[in-house]
Amino acid sequence: MKIFKITLLAIIFLLTSCEEVIWDKGIETSNPKDNLDYLWKECNEKYSYFELKNIDWDAIKAEYSAKVYDGMTEDSLFTVLGEMLTELKDDHTNLISNFNISRFGTHHLGQDNFDWRIIVDNYLPRDFYISGPFSHSFIANNEIGYVRFPSFTGEIDKKNIDFILEKYKNTKGLIIDLRENGGGQVTDIFKLLSRFVEHETLLYYSRIKNGPSHNDFSEASPAYVEPYDGIRYKNKVAVLIDRGTYSAGSFTALATKALSNVVLIGDTTGGGLGLPNGGQLPNGWTYRFSITQALTLDKSPEYENGVPPDIRVAFDWNNLKTDEIIERALLELQ
């Protein structure tokens, strides 16, 4: 047994040595410059909207490299790296630590256009329905259905949407309120829109980064939606949007441009048409940024800066009894 033990130890030692030779070393470090360089390089090679947003990423590196130094606090380093990411003007771009999360805040680009309390107090009955992620009721003398959809939680299912469309099937029109909808599960988009198309419809294109240059992308791939084999709504639909409509909300707004029975009302969306990735820095913080581009039907990425409404309307905060965007939608649907 002695020989066995010696042999075992010798082999473990030998193989562990082999392992060190085969492996690249991990690069765990709290060094500020190493972390800035790592984050800058990841973005430089994989972020998808440098050209559209006309961002000089080299100049940004020079600017922010000058702000880091050995011995700076974690909080200070976070501020520098977070501000560097904010230069991408993209709310799909965040730096995440256990003490802070950096963000851009696209909703600050325009005025606030939504107050749920005003809608509840002035448009909805007290006992409005809540079906899954949707809050809804008849409004305007029961002629219009109003559906509030605040977040793409992945909870849209056959039952809740069947219930809603069955309930409002005889209305003149339907309002789907996506204001301040920050996004979520993309799969909800297609479950929702499949109820408003009568034939397979091309909604938009998407392409993904496939190389380190700023313009290295895959071919544009089409996104189609097929009509749901069941209850569908065939009258006119008004989708309400604002700067807080982001990510999956913006994708929905972009997609409705291809649907002739849908009109977009409100303010330009916040954008967020790039799929965010996820990764970790050498110091353990995590980050994310956009790695795809959604393209319009004429293959332009410009709606990353916001999907414009078909009818632009702003909220009047001097009148807290009226939602001007809903009022404009009622005008459009009646």
Added chain:
Amino acid sequence: MKKNIVIVMLLVSFGAISQSKASKKELKKNRPTYIDIAIGKEYSRFVDFATSPLIYSGAQNYISISYNKYDKKKEKEYGFSYSFGDYISDFNEHESISTVKTLSLYYSQLYQLNKFSTKKLNIKIGGLFDATGNFRINESLENNGVGLEIIPTLFGSIKASKYFISRHGKDKELSFRLNIGLINSTFRNGYVYSGQSFLLNKPILESVFDDYQFKVFSGFRMSSALSYTMPLKNKNKIQFSYLWGAYKTGGNFDTFEMANHSIKFTLSFNLNNH
């Protein structure tokens, strides 16, 4: 690349032709056959440079089941192993956990090298095909939180066995097997790791391997097994093993690297009473 294939074929055929055809049928008929059931503990670590430069490590549970037909002249084995557990990266007061499930399917054949084998020492050479798949979940990596890669490898193998006579007159066996990847390949994520299929309303199955790429003759892999086998009176066997394996993917994209150290206990159930 072609050189690697030639080496594998030479290793297998060189061993194979060393047996005379006349005795082959008889040997095959009398070759002991076993079902091996093993459990063990594994200590592993990995780094996936596509999502993080940090090393994740942890202890996992290990099980394997295989069909094994072997004697001193030849051995054939096929089966699977499965390990599961959490890997942790804890640096700078930031802890991330990656839950990993690993499934390996393997097939191996070894032939005795007559020239170097004696009554007490047996040398075998041959090949091993092992396809290992990792399924990883790390929620801190946001949309890159799910990792799935398959590492199929054709190894060239050499095994040395030393026999000791027990009190019952049965051979105890101390063996060491070394496998070196000759045809290394990977099936792994593309350039930016995530795919865009679910943005395009594609079916879920199509999304799983979205933007994946299969690369052959890419990367490096090695493994080994040090085993001590003791026969029982009823012709079954028990075995204690130390397994080691390490690999890294190749290609132009960020690499994935993993290394495992396992202690394994195996019960071998004899199926044909030989």
